[in-house]
Amino acid sequence: MKWMKYLFLSLMLLVLSACGQQSQSSQVQSGLRIVTSFYPIYSLVKEISGDYNDIRMIGSRNGIHSYEPSPADVKGIYDADVFIYHSKILESWAGRLEPNVQGSKVKVLEASSGLELQRVPGLEDVEVTEGMDEASLYDPHTWLDPVLVGQEAVLIGNLLAEADPERASYYNENASKLQQQYQDLADKYRPIFEKTRSKTFVTQHTAFSYTAKRYGLRQLGIAGVSEEEPNPRQLAEIKEFVDTYDVKTIFVEKGKSDKLAQTLKSSTGVDLKILDPLEADPENNLTYLENLDAVLDTLAKELQ
Numbered sequence: 001m002k003w004m005k006y007l008f009l010s011l012m013l014l015v016l017s018a019c020g021q022q023s024q025s026s027q028v029q030s031g032l033r034i035v036t037s038f039y040p041i042y043s044l045v046k047e048i049s050g051d052y053n054d055i056r057m058i059g060s061r062n063g064i065h066s067y068e069p070s071p072a073d074v075k076g077i078y079d080a081d082v083f084i085y086h087s088k089i090l091e092s093w094a095g096r097l098e099p100n101v102q103g104s105k106v107k108v109l110e111a112s113s114g115l116e117l118q119r120v121p122g123l124e125d126v127e128v129t130e131g132m133d134e135a136s137l138y139d140p141h142t143w144l145d146p147v148l149v150g151q152e153a154v155l156i157g158n159l160l161a162e163a164d165p166e167r168a169s170y171y172n173e174n175a176s177k178l179q180q181q182y183q184d185l186a187d188k189y190r191p192i193f194e195k196t197r198s199k200t201f202v203t204q205h206t207a208f209s210y211t212a213k214r215y216g217l218r219q220l221g222i223a224g225v226s227e228e229e230p231n232p233r234q235l236a237e238i239k240e241f242v243d244t245y246d247v248k249t250i251f252v253e254k255g256k257s258d259k260l261a262q263t264l265k266s267s268t269g270v271d272l273k274i275l276d277p278l279e280a281d282p283e284n285n286l287t288y289l290e291n292l293d294a295v296l297d298t299l300a301k302e303l304q
């Protein structure tokens with residue numbers, strides 16, 4: 001009966017090796033191909049997905065506001081299983097994608113659709129009239145408030161769970177762990193911002209309204225994020241602004257044209273410092289949470 005024992009063993013080995021192959025290949029084949037619109041969404045989706053899915057970011061490395069997808073980007077989206085973007089307010093082109101017309105089965109998902117977005121400060125009372133693009137009245141920059149990032153992580157977890165029901169609990173668990181981490185980050189900075197000497201900061205890119213609201217701060221923007229050189233009249237107004245609010249520092253973006261801020265530096269003596277709105281991939285191997293932590297730290301140190 002020895003041969004039967006051998007046969008049994010060989011069969012077992014065959015079955016085992018087949019199982020191994022199957023689980024390996026199913027991991028590759030059944031993982032979703034996910035395309036994301038820009039850095040914060042890419043990072044969240046990647047963390048919630050673990051290693052299961054193939055996650056890409058379209059070519060928005062230089063930021064998202066003026067970004068329009070190239071034909072290759074659109075093709076990448078239509079070839080994917082899922083495309084996740086932040087908000088129609090930010091990536092308005094994403095709302096115009098027409099996968100069905102293109103014969104694509106990609107699911108197009110808006111990650112912020114469960115978040116309550118607020119009006120851009122100063123535009124709260126503007127009435128929506130016919131022909132007006134209402135979206136332009138709202139502020140998309142929720143990714144700079146840790147509490148809202150946590151909420152968006154949960155929303156992304158839900159979207160992934162719907163797109164891939166087999167792994168629903170895995171995605172939802174990762175997302176809720178992530179939400180707790182962002183809540184902890186938010187809590188860490190509450191007492192720090194409560195104690196800062198100053199509560200007002202000035203930015204060239206007014207991306208920090210939600211951050212300001214979270215911590216009882218006030219963000220002032222210079223010259224409506226204009227990147228042009230101000231004319232003498234505008235410059236006089238800005239000088240007055242700097243004097244009125246006793247502005248010492250203007251936060252600018254890394255890698256963006258800061259010509260306006262440079263002009264201000266030479267004409268008003270204000271300091272320029274970088275405060276990253278985390279719209280472009282910082283390419284530094286830190287998690288999104290660590291990068292957001294660094295942004296909050298920069299802001300807190302300035303206000304101390």
Ligand SMILES: [Zn+2]
Nearest residue numbers: 065207277279
């Ligand atoms: Zn922005």
